[in-house]
Amino acid sequence: MSDRKTLQVQRISGHPGPVPGEGTQRQEKLCKLIDTTTCIGCKACEVACVEWNDMPFQPTMFDNTYQTMPDTSWNYWNLIKFNEVSSDDGSFQWLMRKHQCMHCADPGCLAACPADGAIVQYSNGIVDFEEASCIGCQFCVSGCPFNVPKFNPSTKKVYKCTLCSDRVGQGLEPACIKSCPTGCLHFGTKDDMLQLANKRVVQLQQHAGLKDAGVYDPQTIGGTSVVYILHDATNPEKYGGLPKNPRIPLSFTLWKSWFKPIGLIASMMAFAGVILHYVTEGPRRVQPQPPVREIDGGEARKEN
């Protein structure tokens, strides 16, 4: 990204008229759009993720459904969640949702993390873990509304989807996007993806009879860099634990940013207090004390 910004043409020799592209602003916020209505659950994205990130293949767990395994793990960052949902009207839905890090604009993991430099958010919206700085406290797990960061007990570090920051940095799309055979995965700028999503939602509402179709881009955490198109946006919970209003616990926002420093200052008042006590009252000596010969400075406060 940085290369393309610094290598933007500013002046051209012997060129008539304005410099092409001068003053253009690159849209920096990236976004992955997942259209759950066209996902066929082929798991190509799961394989691509494991391959690109050089993680070992894992034995799958068969539970009489198409589910690969119950949840993502420290070395399995991308998992399609298969949900069989029966509605009150007797209709049945087989919902598939590709589950991975949502790359929140206001990331709970980053707010919760107490290690300098262990979690970074790039200007393009990608939230990345720097395992070298991770201290393994797992506060990020507590801060995340989507249960994404996963702890590896043997390395004592936490891992998650990077939105292929290594590929994106080189101008490539994430591995999962590249592998998707139905085109239900899209990658581009946030504005473009939202536009595409809204268009698709209108199509679903008008032509597919899905009047509750909508875009999932939760504003309680400032929006996300991974956006879903859902058949039923009124109830995202049925897509396998997608919270309607994801929240970061107040202890990682209010407590950490405001009350921690205030609390520390309040505690240090005890230190200031004892110093002040020593200066104004002086020590309490064992009795009896020898008679006072002379008091220098201040007022003689006591007669002992």
Next chain:
Amino acid sequence: MATPAKSIGRGPDHFINRIGLTVVYVGELLRHRAYTRFLHWAYGIFFFLALISGFGIYMPWIFRWFTPLFGGGAMTRMLHPWFGLGFVFFFGLQALNWLTLMAWGPGDTRWMKRLKDYVTHRDSIEPPDVGFFNAGQKAQFWEIVGGCIAYVTTGVIMWFPEIFGRWLVAVSYVIHDISALIMLAGIFIHIYLSTIGEPGTMQAMTRGTVSEAWAWTHHPAWYKDVTGRDPQQALEEARRKLNETAGVSGK
């Protein structure tokens, strides 16, 4: 010589009291036996290890220089719970050791009501009903007992988040912090009063003894208990002697 705290059987206390030397000179009283002192410094060391490693994690943007002391952030995170358990273990033994001495009585409520007089040194010696520990010491003791319970409960939750879930961890984190802040404030007062704030106190936790004058000044009821003499009378007597000496040297 009366012993300050009764032995709790032939356990580690018996062993440590036998190997730990406590010499009581004339004019002194035995205050803390070797076992008590051993426990005090053991949990004292663990307290500061836990405090410093904890504050490196509490507010890294100020205290990030604490973590290298323990071998980096990951190592600090790994050691902190063990420091904490070390503190709780040794303080727990001390709590058993001191349990009867720390019982709250009506005199302690009275003492708390005249806390201002204590702080401003209104009386030259403590009220006659102040025993082995005064109410301030007892309050701090019970605060630490409560703090230990809070630390262990919330600490274990944060240690094993996969068992307890994200919301319990988020709540525990705040309680753990508050407990630490209270104890941080407490340690300043504790160190102050045991060193420069009340001279002559420190030796109770090093050599294990205090002067008789210290005893009748700060813990008159305990003095009376141990020596059988009236603290006020002992003070007057000592004052008379001192004035005589001062008078002699004045001439």
